[in-house]
Amino acid sequence: MNEATTESITLPVVGMSCAACQHHVEEALRSTAGVDTARVDLMAHRAHVVFNPALVQPDSFIAAIRNAGYDAVLPRSGTNGPEQPVPQSGSTLKASVAIGSGIIAMLLGMRMDAAQEPVVRWFLLGLTAIVGAWAGRGIYLSAWRGLRHGSTNMNTLVALGTSVAFLYSAFVTITPGSVSTPMVYFDAVLLILGFLLLGKALEERAKHRALAALDALSRMKPVTARRVVDGIETIVPLAEIGPGDRVLVLPGERFPVDAVIASGRTTVDESMLTGESTPLDRSVGERVLTGSLNYDGAVECVAESLGEETVLARITRMVEQAQSSRAPMERLADRVSAIFVPIVLVLAVLTFAVWIIATHSLAQSLSSTVAVLVIACPCAMGLAVPAALTVAVGRGAQLGVLFKGGEALERLANVDVIALDKTGTLTVGRPVLETIQPFGQFDERTLLRVAAAAEERSNHPLAHAIVDRAHALDLSWQAAEDVQIIPGRGLTARVEGHDCILGNAALFAEMALALPAGVSAPEAGVTRLWMALDGVPVAYFDARDALRPSASAAVAQLKQAGLRVLMLTGDSESAAQPIAEQAGIAEVEPGLDPAGKLARIRALQQEGFRVAMAGDGINDAGALAAADAGLAIGSGADLAQEAGDVLLLRSDPAVIAAAIGLARQTLRTMRQNLVWAAGYNLIGIPIAAGALYPAFHILLSPWAAAAAMAFSSVSVLANSLRLRGWRPSA
Incomplete structure (x- = not known):
C-alpha cells in the first residue's frame, strides 16, 4: 500500500481483558478491507490502525470491533487517538462486595447441615444470584459476546466455571435429595468473581502507574x-x-x-x-x-x-507509539494466547471425565473442573511483555531516552559492540578556532570572511567555529552561491567571484590539489581544515574540540557492561587519538567518510557481532541505519534522528550507557514475566486438576484458584513496575 495514500487513527477499545481479546480485535481490524496494519495495545486499551481512506473509513473499524464482541468509539475531534486509556471503573467496589458476600457464604456453609438448613441455602442462592449478576455483569456479557461471534477469551473461562458451579448449587438447593452427596459452591462463585475483580482493580492501578510517564508529558x-x-x-x-x-x-x-x-x-x-x-x-x-x-x-x-509540531508533542507521540508497539518476544506470547483458551476448555473436559470415572462424585468433578477453568486465565501471559515495555519506555523518556519501539529496545539490549562518533558525541561538538595560517596574498581577515560565507549554510561543527570567529571580529560578507556539501569531506562554493574549496586532506587529494610542502602536522587533538581559492591552496584553519566531562565515565560503564567500544570518526588520526585516549577508547578508526563508517559497521556484523552506533551528524545517518541499533543524539541533524532506533534527548555520552542498561534490564524483566506466566500455568493447571491428590491428598478449591489467577497477573505487573525505579549505574 502506498504510504502517501494512507492515514492512521488510534481508537479506544472497551472490553479487552487478556491476550486472546487483543488477538481477536487485531484480527477483526486486519480483515477489514483497506486496512494496512492494525496494532492493539492491551495495556492502554487502544487500537492503532493504518488504512487507505479511499477504501475504508474509521466508522468501519468501530463496526468491526463491535462485531468481534468488543466496543470502541471514535477519538475526539482534532485528535487522532485517546490521551488516556479507557478506565475500567467500579472494580474495587464490586470486588469488595463479592469477596465480602463470599466470606459470609463460606462461614454459613461451614456451620450448617446441608439437609437440615434449606433456608440458609435459599438465602445463599438469592445472595449469589444478585451479587453475581451485579458484580460479574461485564464478565458474563463479554463471554456471551465472544460466544456469539465464535471467539473465546479469559471471561469465557470464568463465566463457564462460575455458571457451572452456580447452576449445580442451585439445582441441589431447589431439588434437595436429588444428589447423594449434596454440596453447594455459592461461596466459590462469589469469591471467584471477587478475586477476579480485585485483580482487575489492581491491574488498572498498576497500568495507570505504568503509563504515568505519558500522563506526565500530556499534563506539561x-x-x-x-x-x-x-x-x-x-x-x-x-x-x-x-x-x-x-x-x-x-x-x-x-x-x-x-x-x-x-x-x-x-x-x-x-x-x-x-x-x-x-x-x-x-x-x-x-x-x-x-x-x-x-x-x-x-x-x-x-x-x-506550535501544537503537534513542538518538541513536547513529538516526544509524546514517540512515547505513545513505542508503548503500543510490539516487541519480538511478544510474538511467542501471542501465538500461545491465541490457542490457549480452547486448549484449557479441552483440559477442563478431560478433568471432569477423569474425576467422574475415578470417584463417581459429581460435586468433586465439578469443583476440580471449575478450578482448572479459573486458574488457567491467560492474563499474565498477555501482560508479560507489554507491561515491561510500557514501563521501560516511560522510564526512558524520563531519562532522556526515546525508544522507537519494542523491537528497537530488544535489539539494543542484545548488542555486544558499540561504535561511537567523535565530534558532538564524545566531544562538546563546538570546536574553537585556534589558528588561521595563510599561504599567499590573502590576509587572515579576508580568508576568514570568505570561509564564513561558504560555511554559513553548513551544520558541521568546524563551520560553526569559523562563523563564530568571524562574528566575534564583526566581519560581514556576501552570501555564497552554489554551495555543495560533501559529507565527511567538506564543501565547495562560489564566494565573491572565487571558486572556494574547504575540506580535509582527503578532499584535496580527490580533487588533485597538492598541499603546500613543509607545513607542520597539526598538534595532537587539533582538526585541520584546508582552503583553496580558484584551485590554489591558500590557507588552513586549525580548531580544537573538548572531550565532554562525562565521556570517560560513560566509556568505562560501557566496557563494564561487556561491550567492545570503538571510535569511528572522519577526523584525522592526530585529532582523534588524543580524544580517544582521554575517553579510554583503545580502538580508533580515523579518516572515515560516511561510506567508510557504513562499511565498518557491516564488516563488524559479518564477523558475527551485534553492533550499536551512536552519532549525531548527517555523515552518521548511514551507519545509524545499518547498525543493529542506532542511537541518534537528539541535538543532531534531523536525518540522524530519523535513521536511529533510539533518540537521545541529551548530548551526553552517559545517556548512551543508560539506554543500553535500561534496555538490558527491560529484556530481563520481560523474560522473568514470561517464565513466571508460563510456569504458573504449567504448574497451576495440573494442581487444579488434582495431580497432587493421589500422593498428597491436596486439592485446590475454585476460589483459591481464582485468588492464584489474580495474583499471577498482579505479580507480573508489579515486577514490571520495578523498572520505574531503575537508575543508571554510577
Missing part, C-alpha cells in the same frame, strides 16, 4: 498563554497563539510553545523533556521548549513551533 502543556501585542498583555487560549506571536512567561510558569527568547533572561528546567536535571540558563536569542519550567525570570518570547 499549558492551556493558556500570555500574548503581548503592542505592549498589552492578554491571557488567551493556547489555540489562538500563532507563529511569530510574542508570549510573556512569568517565573513558575511553563512555556506554552517552542519559542526564542526576545527579551529577558532566566533559568529553565527541562528535566521532564530531556532528562537534564541541572537547570539551564537561557537568554535573548536562545530557544526554550514547550512544557519546560521557567524558574526565576520574566521573559518575552517569539513563538515558533
Whole structure:
C-alpha cells in the first residue's frame, strides 16, 4: 500500500481483558478491507490502525470491533487517538462486595447441615444470584459476546466455571435429595468473581502507574498563554497563539510553545523533556521548549513551533507509539494466547471425565473442573511483555531516552559492540578556532570572511567555529552561491567571484590539489581544515574540540557492561587519538567518510557481532541505519534522528550507557514475566486438576484458584513496575 495514500487513527477499545481479546480485535481490524496494519495495545486499551481512506473509513473499524464482541468509539475531534486509556471503573467496589458476600457464604456453609438448613441455602442462592449478576455483569456479557461471534477469551473461562458451579448449587438447593452427596459452591462463585475483580482493580492501578510517564508529558502543556501585542498583555487560549506571536512567561510558569527568547533572561528546567536535571540558563536569542519550567525570570518570547509540531508533542507521540508497539518476544506470547483458551476448555473436559470415572462424585468433578477453568486465565501471559515495555519506555523518556519501539529496545539490549562518533558525541561538538595560517596574498581577515560565507549554510561543527570567529571580529560578507556539501569531506562554493574549496586532506587529494610542502602536522587533538581559492591552496584553519566531562565515565560503564567500544570518526588520526585516549577508547578508526563508517559497521556484523552506533551528524545517518541499533543524539541533524532506533534527548555520552542498561534490564524483566506466566500455568493447571491428590491428598478449591489467577497477573505487573525505579549505574 502506498504510504502517501494512507492515514492512521488510534481508537479506544472497551472490553479487552487478556491476550486472546487483543488477538481477536487485531484480527477483526486486519480483515477489514483497506486496512494496512492494525496494532492493539492491551495495556492502554487502544487500537492503532493504518488504512487507505479511499477504501475504508474509521466508522468501519468501530463496526468491526463491535462485531468481534468488543466496543470502541471514535477519538475526539482534532485528535487522532485517546490521551488516556479507557478506565475500567467500579472494580474495587464490586470486588469488595463479592469477596465480602463470599466470606459470609463460606462461614454459613461451614456451620450448617446441608439437609437440615434449606433456608440458609435459599438465602445463599438469592445472595449469589444478585451479587453475581451485579458484580460479574461485564464478565458474563463479554463471554456471551465472544460466544456469539465464535471467539473465546479469559471471561469465557470464568463465566463457564462460575455458571457451572452456580447452576449445580442451585439445582441441589431447589431439588434437595436429588444428589447423594449434596454440596453447594455459592461461596466459590462469589469469591471467584471477587478475586477476579480485585485483580482487575489492581491491574488498572498498576497500568495507570505504568503509563504515568505519558500522563506526565500530556499534563506539561499549558492551556493558556500570555500574548503581548503592542505592549498589552492578554491571557488567551493556547489555540489562538500563532507563529511569530510574542508570549510573556512569568517565573513558575511553563512555556506554552517552542519559542526564542526576545527579551529577558532566566533559568529553565527541562528535566521532564530531556532528562537534564541541572537547570539551564537561557537568554535573548536562545530557544526554550514547550512544557519546560521557567524558574526565576520574566521573559518575552517569539513563538515558533506550535501544537503537534513542538518538541513536547513529538516526544509524546514517540512515547505513545513505542508503548503500543510490539516487541519480538511478544510474538511467542501471542501465538500461545491465541490457542490457549480452547486448549484449557479441552483440559477442563478431560478433568471432569477423569474425576467422574475415578470417584463417581459429581460435586468433586465439578469443583476440580471449575478450578482448572479459573486458574488457567491467560492474563499474565498477555501482560508479560507489554507491561515491561510500557514501563521501560516511560522510564526512558524520563531519562532522556526515546525508544522507537519494542523491537528497537530488544535489539539494543542484545548488542555486544558499540561504535561511537567523535565530534558532538564524545566531544562538546563546538570546536574553537585556534589558528588561521595563510599561504599567499590573502590576509587572515579576508580568508576568514570568505570561509564564513561558504560555511554559513553548513551544520558541521568546524563551520560553526569559523562563523563564530568571524562574528566575534564583526566581519560581514556576501552570501555564497552554489554551495555543495560533501559529507565527511567538506564543501565547495562560489564566494565573491572565487571558486572556494574547504575540506580535509582527503578532499584535496580527490580533487588533485597538492598541499603546500613543509607545513607542520597539526598538534595532537587539533582538526585541520584546508582552503583553496580558484584551485590554489591558500590557507588552513586549525580548531580544537573538548572531550565532554562525562565521556570517560560513560566509556568505562560501557566496557563494564561487556561491550567492545570503538571510535569511528572522519577526523584525522592526530585529532582523534588524543580524544580517544582521554575517553579510554583503545580502538580508533580515523579518516572515515560516511561510506567508510557504513562499511565498518557491516564488516563488524559479518564477523558475527551485534553492533550499536551512536552519532549525531548527517555523515552518521548511514551507519545509524545499518547498525543493529542506532542511537541518534537528539541535538543532531534531523536525518540522524530519523535513521536511529533510539533518540537521545541529551548530548551526553552517559545517556548512551543508560539506554543500553535500561534496555538490558527491560529484556530481563520481560523474560522473568514470561517464565513466571508460563510456569504458573504449567504448574497451576495440573494442581487444579488434582495431580497432587493421589500422593498428597491436596486439592485446590475454585476460589483459591481464582485468588492464584489474580495474583499471577498482579505479580507480573508489579515486577514490571520495578523498572520505574531503575537508575543508571554510577
